[in-house]
Amino acid sequence: MGMTLAFDGFVKTYEGFELGPIDLTVKNEVLSVLGPSGCGKTTLLSTIAGIVSPDAGRVTLNGRDLTGQPPEERGTVLVFQDGALFPHMTARENVAYAAESMKQVEELATTLEIEGILDQRADTLSGGERQRVALARSLATDPAALLLDEPLANLDAPIKRRLRDELRPLLSSLSIPIVYVTHDQHEATAIGDRLAVMEDGTVHQIDTPKEVFAHPATPFVASFTGSINVFQAQVAGTDTSLVLDWNDRQIETPGYGHEVGEDVWFCIRPEYVATTDDSAADEANVLDGNVTRRVFEGDDYLVDIAPDGMDDVIRIKLSPPVYDRLGLADQDRIRVLLAKEAIHVIGDRNGDHESASDEMTTVQSEVQ
Amino acid sequence: MATRSNSTRSRTIPLALDWLTVALGLGGVLCLYYLAPLVSLFLSVPPGELLARMNNPAVVDAATTSVLSASISTVVATVFGLPLAYWLARTDGRWTNAVLAVVVLPLVLPPTVGGIVLLTVFGPGAPIGEAAVAAGFPLTRSLAGVVLAQTFVASPFVVVTAKAAFEGVDRTLEHASRSLGKGRWTTARNVTLPLAMPGILAGVTLTFTRAMGEFGATMIMAYYPRTMPVQIWVAFIELGLDNAYPVAILLLLISVAALATLTTIVSNPWE
The missing domain is CATH 3.40.50.300 (P-loop containing nucleotide triphosphate hydrolases)
Structure with a gap:
């Protein structure tokens, strides 16, 4: 009709x-x-x-x-x-x-x-x-x-x-x-x-x-739809995947259509940031930091992490069982993984990046 | 057993007049000033004599004229005043304030001046007045004259009160009604008017009461047929104070009834 x-x-x-x-x-x-x-x-x-x-x-x-x-x-x-x-x-x-x-x-x-x-x-x-x-x-x-x-x-x-x-x-x-x-x-x-x-x-x-x-189109959309982790970075490489320079750390992303040297925003939803024990600290997308704040939201916990040597704060969302298992306290050391597929670079250009949301679903089940 | 500080405090309490008590004291004087003469009026005429004088043809005629003219004036004021009140409540801008000032003018104008002003338009010397006389419908010294005078003086009450009542109706409700496919008129009739009704009725009551009591403008526009206020004056001048009492008491009773109506409306559940 x-x-x-x-x-x-x-x-x-x-x-x-x-x-x-x-x-x-x-x-x-x-x-x-x-x-x-x-x-x-x-x-x-x-x-x-x-x-x-x-x-x-x-x-x-x-x-x-x-x-x-x-x-x-x-x-x-x-x-x-x-x-x-x-x-x-x-x-x-x-x-x-x-x-x-x-x-x-x-x-x-x-x-x-x-x-x-x-x-x-x-x-x-x-x-x-x-x-x-x-x-x-x-x-x-x-x-x-x-x-x-x-x-x-x-x-x-x-x-x-x-x-x-x-x-x-x-x-x-x-x-x-x-x-x-x-x-x-x-x-x-x-x-x-x-x-x-x-x-x-x-x-x-x-x-x-x-x-x-x-795939929020602007930093505002990202933050308003709950991607509290919205950061500014610079494109460092585009060879196999889009690599960003973020506070002197290399972050691999699934972004596309950007040029080296370009300033970009990238975001990752707090529920997609994973805590990790088995990744090495020097691997790409793995960050060590201190717990700076913990908020109990009823359904889950939000934990703020200040990665070493950075001004930005990463916020992660943990389900109560995971939170209880980790037994986090303020200033505890913690290692997190910003899974490549969970990162979205705002302003990706050209339209051949289909099935993006399917990838997200896969990532989500992996994280859980 | 009381300590020194306690006794000090207990001594200061009766001395420190609390502000509300002062306010009530001052206001009480005013209330007494309102009530005492009313009570005195009732006490000055024995009930039997009062009833007997009520049957006096002059009193009956005056009462009939007053109730009839005040009713007509109230209807006229409401028919023309309600749309104006609605317009004033729903329009913003320079013009609204100017129109409102015009509406309030009769309220601030001394009624006798109002009567003079009306005579310059409707009096026998003016074109309109002359034409009306020629048509056999004189606008002075007639019921029409009484209505003109009363409407002039009393109608602002319904406009001002109804305006406030319309403003009290949430515009969202009108928008909702129109969004449901109902036009302006259906919306006004089914949503705005019922919700504003207590305020409108208060305005109508005030207008009626004011029209019943109108003296200054009526005196000048229509000395005959006599309304109750004019009859009181005539009785007072010609026959003395005693003879003015019965009509005065009658008017007083009507005012009390109006007040009772107003109070009932104010306790309306959706106001």
């Missing part, structure tokens, strides 16, 4: 803040828009919905030009952060407000599991219930495109995770263009077919979540 939401040359200027130019095309898929607060992602949604008018650019939905159309005539439905339920109505009245028939209300109530709360007033519902009702209400209009603005942002972690996992199949089943805005990388990857990363009003990268995480 030819459902497409397209966005051409969108520009919006606020006092001292410029958004765009942005070009985006969303087919029958869920596009997650990931970015820090204030990056312009909510404005982007509001513009598609017709609540904010752009300074320049065109929005089209299935070929129909939406630019300048009032919100009610666009066929796009915006789901707000806190649901924006009408507080003076019951949950049922909220859904019925948008629905064609009471039968449709009942069906949606079943889908979203809100039958039990239909007769409660909207302002007495919990955060999770409110979002379920808001979703039912939005779907009741049979939208041609669905826009979600941080719908799970203010929910408690367990409810958030549960709703997130239910949302994914529900949104996919709609077969319409869906834009899902969030600042949470887990939500963005769990829900999106594709992922756009935004910062300061511009889109840094659009790709599948896996590809964005494995």
Whole structure:
């Protein structure tokens, strides 16, 4: 089917803040828009919905030009952060407000599991219930495109995770263009077919979540998607593989398309940095250092390591069993391996580097 | 048994007047000043005599005129005032402040001046006034005159109060409604108006109460038919203070009823 939401040359200027130019095309898929607060992602949604008018650019939905159309005539439905339920109505009245028939209300109530709360007033519902009702209400209009603005942002972690996992199949089943805005990388990857990363009003990268995480296009994308280890280095050699000079250490990487002497950024996700006993200290990509900080994140431990003779700090992520086995304390000596295949050199050029994400998967299983 | 420091402290406590007590003391004087004359008014007329005088045709006529005219004025003020209040609440810019200043003008204008100003437009000497007289619908010394005077003085209350009520409605809810495919009018009727209703009703009540009590502008625009405030004045001038009491008490009761309505609205669950 030819459902497409397209966005051409969108520009919006606020006092001292410029958004765009942005070009985006969303087919029958869920596009997650990931970015820090204030990056312009909510404005982007509001513009598609017709609540904010752009300074320049065109929005089209299935070929129909939406630019300048009032919100009610666009066929796009915006789901707000806190649901924006009408507080003076019951949950049922909220859904019925948008629905064609009471039968449709009942069906949606079943889908979203809100039958039990239909007769409660909207302002007495919990955060999770409110979002379920808001979703039912939005779907009741049979939208041609669905826009979600941080719908799970203010929910408690367990409810958030549960709703997130239910949302994914529900949104996919709609077969319409869906834009899902969030600042949470887990939500963005769990829900999106594709992922756009935004910062300061511009889109840094659009790709599948896996590809964005494995091969971030900019240092910002790398750090915002959790590749806390983003470092600057210089290309030292390109013979068999791309070798970087990083603080006078040689690092072998799978990078390509760079020239000797070029300054580049490279990154490695903390969960891909391995501790090692059996590699020699002088091997490429093996570093000795001191533990400088340990943070328990609940699911795993983050350990900061200051490699000898460097200003940069490498952060590694360890599962609790591994952490307990190593018995680390501050200032302990530790040897780590930056596996070549787990390193990504930002700004790799030429397109023949396929199956990169498959390599990542292999590396991941090796590390574990 | 108390140590020296303890006794010192216990001695200073009654002396140190706490600020809230002072505030209540000062405010209490003001409250007494409000209440004492009201109580005194009720005590000055025996209930039996009060009821008897209520049947006086002049009193009944004045009450009828007042309730009728104030009701019409309130409807007129609401019909024209609500859209204006909505516009003021949802528009930003230079013009908003200028328009708001115009709306507030009758509030700061002495009512008698308001009456004079109205006479220059609707009076027998002015073109509009003359045309109205020729059409057999005089705008002074008529119910229409009373309504014109009351609307002029009382309508700002509904505009200002409703504006605040509209501003209290989260715009996100309006955006949500329109995003669901509902137009501006449907959105206003189903979302904005119900949510702003307590504030709007408060404004309507204030307007009605103000219209009931309007004297200055009404005196000048329409001495006849007499409204209750005018009747009080006439009774006071011609027959003495005693004769002004019954109508005054009636007006007072209406004000208390209005106050009760307002208080009920304020305790509204979704305000």
